[in-house]
Amino acid sequence: MRLSRFLLPTTFGALLLASSAVAATTKSPPPIAHASAPEHFADATPAFDVRDMDPTCQPCKDFYQYATGGWQKRNVIPGDHSEWGSFDEVQERNLVVLHKLVDRMAADRTAAVGSAPQRVGGLYASCMDSAAAEAAGAAPLAPMLSAIDAMKSPSDIARQAAWMHAHSTPGVFAFGASPDPKRSTIYIASAGQGGLGLPDRDYYLNPDSSSAKMRADYVAHVARMLTLIGRTDAAAEAAAAMAIETALAKASMTNVQRRDPKATYHKVPLDTLRAWAPGVDWTAYFSVRGMKEPDSVNVQQPDFFRAVSAMTNSVSIADWQAYLRWHVVNDAATLLSTAFVNENFTFSQKLTGQPEIEPRWKRCLGLADGLLGDLLGQEYVKVAFPPAARDRALKLVRNLESALGDRIAALDWMSDTTKVQAKVKLEAFANKIGYPDSWRDYAGVQIHRDRLVDNALACSQWAVHRNVSRIGQAVDKGEWSMTPPTVNAYYSGSFNSINFPAGILAPPFYDPAWDDALIYGAIGVVIGHEMTHGFDDRGRQFDSNGNLRDWWTAADANRYKERAAKVATQFDGYTIGDGVHVNGKLTLGENIADLGGVAVAYAALQKALEGKPRTKIDGFTPEQRFFLAHARVWHDLYHLEGMVTQVKTDPHSPPQFRVNGPLSNLPEFAAAFGCKDGDAMVRKQEERARIW
Numbered sequence: 001m002r003l004s005r006f007l008l009p010t011t012f013g014a015l016l017l018a019s020s021a022v023a024a025t026t027k028s029p030p031p032i033a034h035a036s037a038p039e040h041f042a043d044a045t046p047a048f049d050v051r052d053m054d055p056t057c058q059p060c061k062d063f064y065q066y067a068t069g070g071w072q073k074r075n076v077i078p079g080d081h082s083e084w085g086s087f088d089e090v091q092e093r094n095l096v097v098l099h100k101l102v103d104r105m106a107a108d109r110t111a112a113v114g115s116a117p118q119r120v121g122g123l124y125a126s127c128m129d130s131a132a133a134e135a136a137g138a139a140p141l142a143p144m145l146s147a148i149d150a151m152k153s154p155s156d157i158a159r160q161a162a163w164m165h166a167h168s169t170p171g172v173f174a175f176g177a178s179p180d181p182k183r184s185t186i187y188i189a190s191a192g193q194g195g196l197g198l199p200d201r202d203y204y205l206n207p208d209s210s211s212a213k214m215r216a217d218y219v220a221h222v223a224r225m226l227t228l229i230g231r232t233d234a235a236a237e238a239a240a241a242m243a244i245e246t247a248l249a250k251a252s253m254t255n256v257q258r259r260d261p262k263a264t265y266h267k268v269p270l271d272t273l274r275a276w277a278p279g280v281d282w283t284a285y286f287s288v289r290g291m292k293e294p295d296s297v298n299v300q301q302p303d304f305f306r307a308v309s310a311m312t313n314s315v316s317i318a319d320w321q322a323y324l325r326w327h328v329v330n331d332a333a334t335l336l337s338t339a340f341v342n343e344n345f346t347f348s349q350k351l352t353g354q355p356e357i358e359p360r361w362k363r364c365l366g367l368a369d370g371l372l373g374d375l376l377g378q379e380y381v382k383v384a385f386p387p388a389a390r391d392r393a394l395k396l397v398r399n400l401e402s403a404l405g406d407r408i409a410a411l412d413w414m415s416d417t418t419k420v421q422a423k424v425k426l427e428a429f430a431n432k433i434g435y436p437d438s439w440r441d442y443a444g445v446q447i448h449r450d451r452l453v454d455n456a457l458a459c460s461q462w463a464v465h466r467n468v469s470r471i472g473q474a475v476d477k478g479e480w481s482m483t484p485p486t487v488n489a490y491y492s493g494s495f496n497s498i499n500f501p502a503g504i505l506a507p508p509f510y511d512p513a514w515d516d517a518l519i520y521g522a523i524g525v526v527i528g529h530e531m532t533h534g535f536d537d538r539g540r541q542f543d544s545n546g547n548l549r550d551w552w553t554a555a556d557a558n559r560y561k562e563r564a565a566k567v568a569t570q571f572d573g574y575t576i577g578d579g580v581h582v583n584g585k586l587t588l589g590e591n592i593a594d595l596g597g598v599a600v601a602y603a604a605l606q607k608a609l610e611g612k613p614r615t616k617i618d619g620f621t622p623e624q625r626f627f628l629a630h631a632r633v634w635h636d637l638y639h640l641e642g643m644v645t646q647v648k649t650d651p652h653s654p655p656q657f658r659v660n661g662p663l664s665n666l667p668e669f670a671a672a673f674g675c676k677d678g679d680a681m682v683r684k685q686e687e688r689a690r691i692w
Contacts, residue, residue: 060675067631079356085636127364140453162288168460184546189294204249237322251307279309353639371459373483385502403604430497491533521629524601532596596692
């Protein structure tokens with residue numbers, strides 16, 4: 001689904017590979033004593049508000065404007081946001097709840113060592129101690145920078161990268177554990193491209209003027225950061241770091257290429273990786289990481305590692321030192337003194353357009369959620385997600401699964417052979433709602449109220465160690481890759497699961513008190529979206545057990561690709577700003593899921609309404625309210641800089657196209673609002689995309 005901006009920051013807490021590679025050691029939780037009703041439901045916006053609409057716009061001309069124009073006119077983007085929409089509204093309400101929780105935990109100085117209040121409260125308190133951060137300056141980085149200063153040979157590149165990876169600091173490449181795409185019950189070692197400081201490889205390689213300016217701004221930013229750690233030749237070192245990153249970018253696969261799971265699966269013996277990348281001292285790398293050498297590795301991008309290998313000898317040690325210094329300071333910047341924080345934010349503004357930095361308490365909440373999310377999440381669901389909300393959401397999921405099953409059975413383009421396999425996969429979906437059934441215990445993680453960087457390193461080192469210690473072990477398919485307060489949702493191909501954290505199960509996405517039209521139009525479409533990911537252009541390549549396996553007949557696969565091509569072509573035609581085009585291939589999976597989600601949820605609504613009166617509310621039929629509720633989920637205001645970055649790097653289309661794009665393909669929408677052929681919201685029959 002949509003990328004969440006809740007899990008801030010990227011400092012030491014980010015794992016090196018995909019989000020599916022999380023959690024190992026868990027234990028059964030005690031029963032959760034929930035509050036009877038979450039207060040942030042009561043404080044939410046009304047179930048439906050006609051003021052959100054723009055009656056001056058015809059629904060068949062621009063439904064997004066018709067449904068959300070009033071909301072857009074009444075709202076502004078808060079200064080500490082790069083955009084403002086439904087996700088942000090829910091997130092802000094969640095932050096109020098979380099703020100109360102962490103303030104209480106931070107105030108509890110008598111909590112037992114290792115308890116949730118001591119760990120979460122201590123981490124939050126250390127983050128909120130701005131005076132300590134100012135006094136420390138760059139000192140917390142001294143051990144890491146001294147190790148880089150001591151580098152003398154190419155073997156030291158592998159050693160330094162290993163130390164960084166062991167503490168979740170990105171650099172050079174990525175290495176961790178993830179489920180074997182072709183044997184999803186076992187974790188395997190996985191090595192992938194990485195080491196860039198800009199959002200995507202194309203920022204380094206595109207010849208257009210905007211990319212060239214961004215590169216110049218980036219090098220200047222790197223130089224200023226290196227100056228803050230006392231480097232006297234910062235400009236030259238910044239240029240050296242940029243040269244290395246540009247070489248890594250040239251060797252990297254594009255974001256479109258990486259969407260193909262077959263293109264990133266090259267499971268080979270470790271000796272083969274050694275032969276492909278002899279310049280990397282793998283013995284030293286695994287030794288520093290403190291991990292057993294794996295028997296085999298999935299080398300996601302072999303050409304990338306060949307390039308890294310060559311660079312270990314062709315690039316001087318001094319240049320590698322400059323590059324590694326930059327990545328250490330870049331990763332830690334948000335945890336340091338004001339000079340680092342401000343310089344980091346000033347450059348990020350060029351990518352996001354966000355006018356103001358978030359207040360410190362929000363940034364510290366993001367850190368606590370990112371590093372100790374299960375401890376914080378257990379407390380969050382007690383007050384924010386009562387059992388009744390979970391129960392109705394589970395029933396809703398089952399209704400939508402039934403509707404998707406009916407639609408698959410009725411497809412005229414799919415053979416019975418493939419339909420049987422599709423049904424098996426659908427029936428095997430694991431539905432995870434609200435929070436996990438078991439929680440991570442963070443055993444051994446020591447938190448000190450006066451050592452922020454040490455706390456972040458301790459949490460990250462623990463998480464990364466757990467990650468690589470699972471290589472060769474059985475996969476725990478009950479684990480989650482999002483924390484309970486997260487305003488987001490996801491489908492996992494390897495787990496064949498749909499996951500809805502408690503954080504998103506709130507208005508305007510969900511309220512168990514709403515009528516069917518609103519529920520199915522809002523969270524119902526979101527659930528249908530995640531289900532459809534199991535059958536999008538990428539998800540369809542995984543079977544019911546989460547294995548990368550071709551279960552389609554060749555003829556059905558070709559018919560699917562023909563329909564998917566129409567979706568890609570449609571979204572290629574959308575632009576933002578000064579003609580910046582949406583990438584239909586990059587966004588294909590999300591666009592297919594949007595299209596399928598609306599169709600499946602609409603069908604489920606029709607089943608829910610059988611035998612019930614079709615009463616109008618606020619002058620609208622249930623069908624019209626369904627589509628209005630769907631559009632309301634995507635009401636959004638954004639700064640152009642941030643949306644341009646999203647269009648270039650993110651697999652999700654801009655919000656207005658997530659509404660108008662799918663709906664213009666659906667005759668159900670046209671019928672609900674009386675749209676005719678020739679209207680802007682009705683695509684020509686021969687161009688119309690319909691898969692599920």
